[in-house]
Amino acid sequence: MLIKNYTSSLLLFVLFSLLTINLAAKDYTVSSPNGKILTTVNTDDEIHWSASVDGQPIFKNCKMNLTIDGEVLGESVKVRKIKRSSISEQVKVIVPVKSKIIKDEYNQLSIQFKNDFSVVFRVFDNGITYRFETSKKGEIIINNETVDLNFSDNYPILFPEEQSLLSHYERLYIDEKLSALNAGRFCSLPTLVKATQNIKIGITEADLFDYPGLFLEATGSTSLKSKFPYVIFESKSKGDRDVEIIKQADYIAKTNGSRTFPWRVFMISEEDKQLVENQLVYLLSRDCQLENTSWIKPGLVAWDWWNDNNIYGVDFKSGLDNQTYKYYIDFASRYGIPYIILDEGWSKTTTNVLEPNPNIDIDELVQYGKERNVELILWSLWGPVNKHMDDILDQFAKWGIKGLKVDFMAQAGQEMVNFYERTAQACADRELLVDFHGAYKPAGLRRAYPNVINYEGVKGLENCKWSDVITPEHNVTLPFTRMLAGPMDYTPGAMRNAQHKDFKISHSNPMSMGTRCHQLAMYVVYDAPLQMLSDNPSNYYREEESIRFLSKMKTVWDDTKILDAKVGDYIVTARKSGNDWYIGAMTDADSRTLEIDLSFLDEGDYELEIMQDGINADKAAIDYTYMTKTADKNTKIIIPMASGGGWAAICKKK
Structure with a gap:
């Protein structure tokens, strides 16, 4: 009897000790639904996370925090509540770039801390994602966000190096080992890390709203760290499309204190083909904000600028005029192409897109196109649209234009991110498509506003x-x-x-x-709901077999x-x-x-x-x-x- 009581007491002591040790360790794990990806979050004073694939470490002790009004959320942390959940559902896509239905399946770990903030991790079979959430009153200033990425080895990386935060995000991909990149060199996203055992890690972000875009900076080691553009207080124009920053803040955003922040996205694949099938950016972004989307029509578009209107075999002098654009419309109509773009030069000046140049009659072209089932999309610099958005878009709608190609933004600060959303909403109000050029990469806007039908941000x-x-x-x-x-x-x-x-x-x-x-x-490999035919109609007419084949392509x-x-x-x-x-x-x-x-x-x-x-x-x-x-x-x-x-x-x- 005494032995039995002693054994029971010892068992209770061991169980209590194990429980105490587990709490003291402050490690929380969450795995992918198939169990292959394991993420561990450590909250011992600071917040760090690590991850492995099939037992192979890929990230180790990555620091994350958010500095708000000078307070670092992520230091001296106290966990208040842990919540776990699992989701398995299907998402219907309005503009199906890859598929009409996407499987949305993940395990989620939400850690709520004192000081009114949480971190949320979602682990999918094909990726790891996390973000911050805050529930603070009023407006807050975001001084910085720390996204430290410590890799488990000196992996090669495809690094789209940038020279400035004022960029069109059209980069070549430098193939280097992480440690070969000197401290201070930085890149835009996405970037791709090539780990061992053919594991690839695609890094980007999703659900980017009212917040600056993320860049990654090399450290001269096996780590990368975050870099963000600051809020711009004052800038001046350089010509009609470039800007020079005169004065900027010492913070990256001023925003609502109760909100979710962008997802940090790490796409994981063990086969290269799995990377291209990944749709996490769409799944992680906010739902559609538009009530009616039936008017959004993807398709091919004949484009004038790349070929410099260099048509031939005609009885008129080609140029920026109605005769030339009717030639484009006739070409598009013949092959069932639903759109043509009038790029730079159609307007009176690049800063005045309320009036066409004297050789172009927009009303006549729109009517000519309608009779032939071809719609028009007009180009503009972003500056005029930013300053006179309602006037310009109202005029486009009055003319019967179907879309806006807006160009040369070349920024990813909070103000520019907000310009993208404002443009998307204003265009949707008038049933206009949007094609962003001189743009940062897609980061969730196209799910919220599916009229945002394409992005450049590529060296094309x-x-x-x-x-x-x-x-x-x-x-x-x-x-x-x-x-x-x-x-x-x-x-x-x-x-x-x-x-x-x-x-x-x-x-x-x-x-x-x-x-x-x-x-x-x-036309099959590249994702592009609004897909260009960049050469000139004269060349396509000469290559009848090729254009007949291309005209059958879907987008x-x-x-x-x-x-x-x-x-x-x-x-x-x-x-x-x-x-x-x-x-x-x-x-x-x-x-x-x-x-x-x-x-x-x-x-x-x-x-x-x-x-x-x-x-x-x-x-x-x-x-x-x-x-x-x-x-x-x-x-x-x-x-x-x-x-x-x-x-x-x-x-x-x-």
Whole structure:
């Protein structure tokens, strides 16, 4: 009896001791639904987090805090409450860039602290995310947010280095080890870290509202740290589109004290193709703010600026005038293209977009387009829109314009982030689409305002007009980097194609590097609900087979599957629209042959229209072969690609 009582007492003591030790450790864990990703949050005085994939550490002891009105939320912390939850549901997408339905499944850990703030971690099967939440009264000043990222080893990173926080976010991706980046060098987002065991970590943010965009700064070690633009007090114009900061605050935001903050997003993949399928930015962003979205119509758009209105085979002098734009409208109408853009030059001046230039009659062009089922989108610098938003948008609506391409913002501070939302809402009020150029990456606005139909923020085809940096390798890097954040207005469609040795820079008669089929495949591989046809109609008329093929392309999709991929080397993408599938493949400078099976097809036979690199495409990049064949889900397809090559197919259900 005495022995029994002693054993019971000892057991109670051990259990109490273990409980006490566990509380003292102040470690809280949350794993992904499939159990592969484990995140540990430590609240011993400060807040740190670590993470592993299949037991392989990738992040270690990452510090996070938020400084509000001089008080650091994240130091000397006291936990008040822990809440755990699990969600598994489906989200319907209004403008389906990758798919109509996205599975939203995660485990969540919410830690509430004294001083009226919380941190929330969500762990998905394909990523780790966290954010701060505050419940303070009135307005608050955000002095800084600490986002320290300590990696478990000296991993390589694809680093879109910036020279200034006043940037168009059009960068090449430097492939370096973390420690090789000297302290102070910094990048915009997204960026991609290549960890061990083929684990890739795509880093970006989501649900960015009333707050500055995040940049990451190198430390000369295996760590990165956050960098934010400050609130601007005073600036002056430099020309019609650039600004110089005269005076700025010593804080990054002034905002409501009761709010959620942007999600810090870490996309995790063990296969490169999983990266491109990731849709966390959309899932983590606020729900649609618009009651009616039925008027939002994605589609192809014929574009004038890249080709410099350099049309030929006509009986009039081309230029910024009605005759030229009617030629674009006629082209768009012939091939069922729903939009044309009138870019810089259509207005009286770049600072006065309330009046067309004397050679353009907008009313006449709008009517001419309507008779041919083609709508107009107008370009503007952001400055005039910011100063005279209602007047300009009211005039656009009065003319019957369907969209605004707004350009040269080149900032990501709180004020500019708010300009994006204000523009999106004001355009939605008038049923206008928005295409942001000179823009930071997508960060959640397109879910809240689905009329925001595309973003630039990418080093795209326009650069071929003045440089030779848009290589096939760059093109097959973009789906794993910039496109992780959302759709990108790369502006494909070049009909003058050249291998590297033959490439020439030309502003008025530009060409692309890589093959014709490399360009065609972009219409499947690249996310872009408003997708450009960047070359001029005269070139498309001359290339009847190519434009007939492109005119059948969709810009939104019921489903997306990445069939095969390797970062910076190649990608094969399949997209579904209705009963049909579209396949696009792209490679870097290395020629390669891939084999794919068509098991993703539905039952039944399909007729395949195929555009593939011609036998001489390694020398003459314009060389291609058009063919048709019948296939079903049991068929295997060989995809031969030349250097800088591509392959595209439309699979029509019989």
